[in-house]
Every structure is written in structure tokens, then in C-alpha cells.
Amino acid sequence: MPPAISIFGAGSWGTALAIQAARNGSATMLWAHNPRHVADLNTDRQNRRYLPDKPFPANLAVTSNLKQAVEFGDILLISVPSHAFRDTLTAIKPMLDESPKIAWATKGFDGAEGALLSDVAADVLGHGAATAVLSGPTFAREVADDLPTALTVASISEPFAAELAGILHNQRFRVYTSTDIVGVQVGGACKNVLAIAAGIADGLGFGANTRSALITRGLSEIIRLGIRLGGQPDTFMGLAGLGDLILTCTDDQSRNRRFGLALGQGKSQSQALADINQAVEGISAARLTQTLAQKHLVEMPITEQVYNVLFNQLAPLQAVQNLLGRNPKSEY
Numbered sequence: 538m539p540p541a542i543s544i545f546g547a548g549s550w551g552t553a554l555a556i557q558a559a560r561n562g563s564a565t566m567l568w569a570h571n572p573r574h575v576a577d578l579n580t581d582r583q584n585r586r587y588l589p590d591k592p593f594p595a596n597l598a599v600t601s602n603l604k605q606a607v608e609f610g611d612i613l614l615i616s617v618p619s620h621a622f623r624d625t626l627t628a629i630k631p632m633l634d635e636s637p638k639i640a641w642a643t644k645g646f647d648g649a650e651g652a653l654l655s656d657v658a659a660d661v662l663g664h665g666a667a668t669a670v671l672s673g674p675t676f677a678r679e680v681a682d683d684l685p686t687a688l689t690v691a692s693i694s695e696p697f698a699a700e701l702a703g704i705l706h707n708q709r710f711r712v713y714t715s716t717d718i719v720g721v722q723v724g725g726a727c728k729n730v731l732a733i734a735a736g737i738a739d740g741l742g743f744g745a746n747t748r749s750a751l752i753t754r755g756l757s758e759i760i761r762l763g764i765r766l767g768g769q770p771d772t773f774m775g776l777a778g779l780g781d782l783i784l785t786c787t788d789d790q791s792r793n794r795r796f797g798l799a800l801g802q803g804k805s806q807s808q809a810l811a812d813i814n815q816a817v818e819g820i821s822a823a824r825l826t827q828t829l830a831q832k833h834l835v836e837m838p839i840t841e842q843v844y845n846v847l848f849n850q851l852a853p854l855q856a857v858q859n860l861l862g863r864n865p866k867s868e869y
């Protein structure tokens with residue numbers, strides 16, 4: 538019998554992961570903070586709002602009772618947006634046993650300074666918990682549809698990474714393990730900023746050459762920051778780095794890319810957000826990546842232009858011109 542798992546956050550990604558764990562045989566509990574949403578999920582046996590037409594397996598239960606969810610799972614997996622990560626961990630902390638196993642699939646930074654979520658977890662939980670992060674090129678809809686997908690689970694505890702991978706892994710869902718929690722988190726948070734940039738460029742009518750240049754130079758930015766923060770260079774060429782960057786910069790399933798597209802086409806941020814009506818992590822990630830880049834003296838020109846578009850009223854076309862107007866330099 539595989540370990541039981543509780544997943545916190547019933548958006549598109551938490552729901553897809555719950556379906557994946559359940560169809561792999563784990564007793565699975567999905568927690569949502571809104572009791573009315575939970576009532577709908579239990580009545581419909583599907584998540585009509587975020588993943589319509591994907592019926593829940595029989596071994597997937599849903600609750601809004603936090604204590605019930607914490608006590609249910611041998612492993613707890615957090616999949617709320619980054620703005621809710623610290624509060625969710627803080628709420629579950631008093632209910633945990635002495636050696637909890639806690640993972641997250643959230644992509645982003647926390648707080649005013651751009652803390653890694655692993656640092657938030659250490660801060661809230663202390664160092665007794667086994668922790669892991671799950672990241673990679675994984676659109677929720679495709680995972681729910683059982684389309685082949687590969688991703689990374691990173692933990693400094695190799696047994697915990699292997700245990701979590703074992704719960705989720707099957708022939709349609711390849712889970713690779715890593716010990717580079719820093720690199721995996723930086724890749725997952727920063728690619729959302731570049732997806733906004735790629736969307737802006739496409740929305741303005743630029744072509745495939747521009748998109749490829751943004752992806753490649755964007756990867757250089759991620760690598761520079763990631764190494765400065767302690768990540769391993771190889772990680773950024775893997776699933777949680779280049780893999781997720783390509784996915785979100787090139788496919789319109791990405792909310793971050795669609796947000797950028799809308800800005801490039803002249804929509805306001807509030808109109809673009811209202812149309813998407815889901816998490817767009819790249820907005821806060823742009824602010825916090827810019828903060829980290831300044832603090833650590835890392836050159837991140839594309840991120841800086843996205844930041845100025847989002848927070849300093851810079852026109853999208855001017856942002857592209859600012860990038861193109863930079864002095865010629867050596868590629869490496």
C-alpha cells in the first residue's frame with residue numbers, strides 16, 4: 538500500500554497532482570480553503586472551475602477541514618500560490634507530528650526580500666521536518682489528461698525525494714530526483730518572469746527569432762542568479778530550468794505567457810488578470826527577482842524590463858527597445 542498523501546490547495550495544479558497520486562494508488566486527500574468550493578467538489582466529483590471534465594478517482598477525498606487533511610497524509614504536499622505559502626505552513630504547523638514530511642509544488646519567492654520557499658519552510662517548521670520541492674514543465678491540464686510528463690523532485694533528504702517520487706511516478710509521469718533544492722526553486726520562480734517577457738514580445742507582433750533570443754538570454758539570467766544563490770549549474774539545463782522555461786515561454790496554456798501577450802496587445806494589467814482569473818506568479822516573481830538581482834549584483838536585463846513594465850508604467854514596446862539598445866557584448 539503506497540503512503541497516503543494530503544494536498545493543500547485545490548487550484549488547477551493541486552487538483553491535477555491529487556488526481557495523479559490517486560490514480561497511482563495512494564489514498565489522497567485534497568484540501569481547499571473555501572468550504573463552498575469543497576461542497577461543489579464533493580457534489581460534482583470533479584473540479585469544474587479549474588479542471589472541468591476530469592472526474593476524481595474514488596480514492597480521492599476532499600475537505601476544508603485543515604486538521605483532518607494534516608492527520609490524513611503520511612506526506613503533505615502544498616500547492617497554494619506563493620502569496621499563501623507561509624500562511625498555509627503556519628496554519629498546519631501546530632497540527633504536525635514530530636517528524637513531518639512536507640513538500641511543495643508552489644513556484645515563487647516569498648516576502649519583501651524574495652526568500653526561497655525552502656527558507657520559509659525552515660523558518661516556520663524548524664529543521665525537524667523532511668522537506669522537498671516538486672517542479673518542472675507540467676501544465677496541470679496535461680497531467681490530468683495523463684499525457685506523458687517529466688519533472689523533478691528535489692530534497693536534501695534523498696530517501697524523502699525517492700518516497701515522494703514513488704507516490705507520483707508512473708509510465709506517464711516520470712519523476713526525477715535531485716538534491717539541488719535551491720536551483721530547482723530558482724528555475725521555477727524565475728521562468729514565470731521570462732514567460733511574461735515572451736508573451737509581451739509575441740503580443741507586440743515580434744517573431745520566433747525574438748522569442749528564442751528571450752528564452753536563451755533569459756536562461757543566462759536565471760543561471761547567473763541561481764548560481765549566486767547556491768544552485769548547481771546543471772539544474773538550470775534540466776527539467777526545472779530550461780524545460781519549464783521553454784514550456785511556459787512557448788505555449789498558450791501558460792497563464793504567465795498569456796498575461797504578457799495581453800499586455801503586448803495593449804490590455805491593462807487589471808484587464809489581463811481578470812481575463813485569466815487564475816494565479817499569475819510572474820508578477821510577484823518579477824518584483825522579487827529584481828530585488829534579488831539588485832541585492833546580489835546580478836545582471837538581469839530582461840527581468841528588469843519586465844519589472845519596469847509591471848511596476849513603473851514602462852510601455853511594453855519601450856521595454857523591448859531598451860533591451861535591443863544595449864551595447865554589444867560578448868555572449869558569455
Ligand SMILES: NC(=O)C1=CN([C@@H]2O[C@H](COP(=O)(O)OP(=O)(O)OC[C@H]3O[C@@H](n4cnc5c(N)ncnc54)[C@H](OP(=O)(O)O)[C@@H]3O)[C@@H](O)[C@H]2O)C=CC1
Pocket residue numbers: 546547548549550551569570571574587616617618619621624625642643644645675676677678814815816818
Ligand atoms: N497550473 C499549473 O499548470 C501549475 C502550477 N504550478 C504552481 O502551483 C501553484 C498553484 O497554482 P495553480 O493551482 O495553478 O493556481 P490556480 O489559480 O489554478 O488556483 C489557485 C488555488 O489556490 C487557492 N488559494 C488562493 N489563496 C489561498 C489561500 N490563502 N489559502 C489556501 N488556498 C488559496 C485558490 O482558492 P480560491 O480560488 O477558492 O480562493 C485556488 O484553489 C502556483 O505557485 C503555480 O505556479 C506549478 C506547476 C504547474
Ligand SMILES: O=C(CO)COP(=O)(O)O
Pocket residue numbers: 644673674675676677729732781784785790791792793794816817818
Ligand atoms: O508552471 C507551470 C507549468 O510548468 C504553469 O505555468 P503558468 O503558471 O504560467 O500557467
